[in-house]
Amino acid sequence: MAGQLGKIVDYIDQLQRLDVGAAGAVGAEKPSVAVAAAAAATPGPPGPAPHAAPEADDVPRPCLPRESFLANAPAAQDGFLLVPEVRPAAPPPAHAAPAPKGGGQ
Amino acid sequence: MTGPGDLWELSAEELARRIRGREVSAVAALESALARTARVEPLIRAYLELFEEPARARAREIDAQLSGGRGMAGADPGPLAGVPVVLKDNLSLAGHRLTCASRILEGYVAPYTATAVQRLLDAGAVIVGRANMDEFAMGSSCENSAYHETRNPWDVGTVPGGSSGGPAAAVAAGSVALGFGSDTGGSIRQPAALCGVVGVKPTYGRVSRYGLVAFASSTDQIGPIARGVRDAALGTQVIAGPDANDSTCAEHPVGDLLAAIEDGIAGMRVGVVREIDLEGETAASFEAALAALERAGAELVPVSIPSLGAAIAVYYVIATSEASANLARFDGVRYGRRSPAAASLAEVYFDSRSEGFGAEVKRRIMLGTFALSSGYYEAYYGRACAVLAQMRGELTAAFRLADVVVTPTTPSAAFRLGEKLDDPLAMYLSDIFTTPASLVGLPAVAVPSGLDSRGLPLSLQIMGRPFEEATVFRAARAFEQQVGWNVAPSFRGAEAGAG
Secondary structure (H helix, E strand, O other): OHHHHHHHHHHHOHHHHOOOHHHHOOOOOOHHHHHHHHHHOOOOOOOOOOOOOOOOOOOOOOOOOHHHHHOOOOOEEOOEEOOOOOOOOOOOOOOOOOOOOOOOO | OOOHHHHHHOOHHHHHHHHHOOOOOHHHHHHHHHHHHHHHHHHHOOEEEEOHHHHHHHHHHHHHHHHOEOOEOOOOOOOOOOOEEEEEOOEOOOOOEOOOOOHHHOOOEOOOOOHHHHHHHHOOOEEEEEEOOOHHHOOOOOOOOOOOOOOEOOEOOEOOOOOOHHHHHHHHOOOOOEEEEEEOOOOOHHHHHHHOOEEEEOOOOOEOOOOEOOOOOOOOEEEEEEOOHHHHHHHHHHHEOOOOOOOOOOOOOOOOOOOOOOOOOOOOEEEEEOOOOOOHHHHHHHHHHHHHHHHOOOEEEEEOOHHHHHHHHHHHHHHHHHHHHHHHHOOOOOOOOOOOOOOOHHHHHHHHHHHHOOHHHHHHHHHHHHHHOOOOOHHHHHHHHHHHHHHHHHHHHHHHHOOEEEEEOOOOOOOEOOOOOOOHHHHHHHHOOOHHHHHHOOOEEEEEEEEOOOOOEEEEEEEEOOOOHHHHHHHHHHHHHHHOOOOOOOOEOOOOOOO
C-alpha cells in the first residue's frame, strides 16, 4: 500500500510543474462553485446564473422519525445511539506504580 | 413480431408504449426480463440482489392501474410504465438494503427513497434489483466490490468497467432496458463504453443527489445507462429537474430532451481536442467516428484543452479530498457494521473502519486526508483547484468555437480481469477522457463507436455546454445512426453462450 500511495503522489506531483498563470493563486477556485462557474460557460447575457437554486425558506420541515434512523444503528437504547465506554474499565497498566501503602508523610 | 418471451429485447420507450397501449402487460414484460436475467446472470454476476417478488407485485399494480377496473377508465402510470430497471447499489430505495458494495454497510436498509428513484417510480418503472459496483463508486473495473466481481458480457474474461459495472453489464446483457448509476469521474460513461451501451453523465445540478450515497459531492451525478440514445434521453428526462431536498440541484428548466433528438447535426460544430494522444485501434476508431460525424453533416473544428493531461491528477486530489470527508460518517456508530471486537469507542471507530472498508477505499481516504492536511493543503488541494480553474477556462473557450466537443470515452476497450488490480495508477488512467466533464460539471454522453479487433466495444464521448443535454443527445443520436450499432454481446469465454 505504501508503495502504491507513493507512486500515486509522485504522479500527482505533476501539478506542481504546471504553469497556471493567473489561476495559480491558491484558492482561485473551489469546486464548491462548480455550478456557478459552469453557468458562466453558457453563452448569454451576464447576470445571475440562470439556474441558481433559490434560497430555501428558513422554516423547519418534517423529517423522518427518529426510529427509522435508529433502526440502522448497530446499538441503540432509549432513543439514543449506544456505544461502548469512551475509556473502558480495565486493570491498571502493568507499568503503573502501585499505590503507596501506609507511609504518608 | 416480438413474442412474450422476447419482450426483454425491446427498448424502454417501445416497451412502455406497448404496455401503456395494453398490447402487453407489465407482468409479461417483467417475466421476460427475469427469465433473461436468470439466463445471463450466472455468466456476468451483475446483481447484488434481485427484488423478484416486490417487482412482481409492482408490475401487477401497474397493470391494475392501466386497466382501471370496475368499468373505470385506466390511469396512465407514466412514460416508463412497466419498464424493468436496475439501480446501482448506492441509490436509496426505502425498505431495501443498500451497501455501496461495501462490508461497512452490511445490513443497512434505506430509510427513504432517492429523489431520482422516486421519479422513476412516479413514471411507472419497475425496479428489479440492486446492481454491483466498485465499493463506494471507487474503481474502474467493478473488481473493488466487497461481494463479487462482475464480468463483461462481450467477453466474460474482461471487466465491465466501473464503478457502475453492474448496471452497465445488466443492460448490455439484456437483463433490463434501463439502468441507473452515478458518475463522479466517469463511473457511468466508462462502463457504458466497455459494455457497448450508452451512458449519460448529466450536467452537475441537472439531477438531484438526494438519496445518492456521497463520494465527491462537487462532481457526483446520477444518470442512465441504456442500449440506445433515445432510451438514455428518456431516462434522463424522467429523473432530471429541481428538488427542494438538494440545494445544488438547479432550477434550470429541463425541456423536452426527445423533441429534437432526430433533427440531425447538419451544420453542428463538433470540437475535436488537439491534445488527444491516441494509439492503435482507439486512434483508428476515433478517426472513423469523426468521419461519421462529418458524413452526418457536422463541421469539425479543432479546439484546445492543454490541461487535459493533468485531469487525472486534479481529479484524484479533489475527489479523494471530498471522499475523505464524506466517508467519515461510516464510523460503526450510526449505521452499518460495527466491529464485534471493539471494546472502547476508539476501537469502534478504528476497527469498524479497518474491517469494513476495502483497500481502494482506504487508499483514497488516505490520499484525500493527505491532500487536505496542514502543510500540504496548498501544494495539493489548492494547486488542483488552480489547475481546475484553468481547465474550466479552456473548456469555456472551446465551447465558444464548438457546440459539442468529442473525445474517445476510454483509451482502450475492456481490459482483462485482474490486469490492473495491483496497479491503481494504471486503473486511474482509464478515466483520462471522462474526468474533465466531471470536474467542470458539463453534460457528457458515451456512445458505442464500433468494435476493436478482439470484438470488444469502443466508444465516443460527446460533451456539451452546461444544461444543453438536448444538443448532446441530438449529436449522439445522429452518430448512433451513422454507426448502426447493435447491442449483441457474445458472452465469449462463457461455457454456454446466452445468445
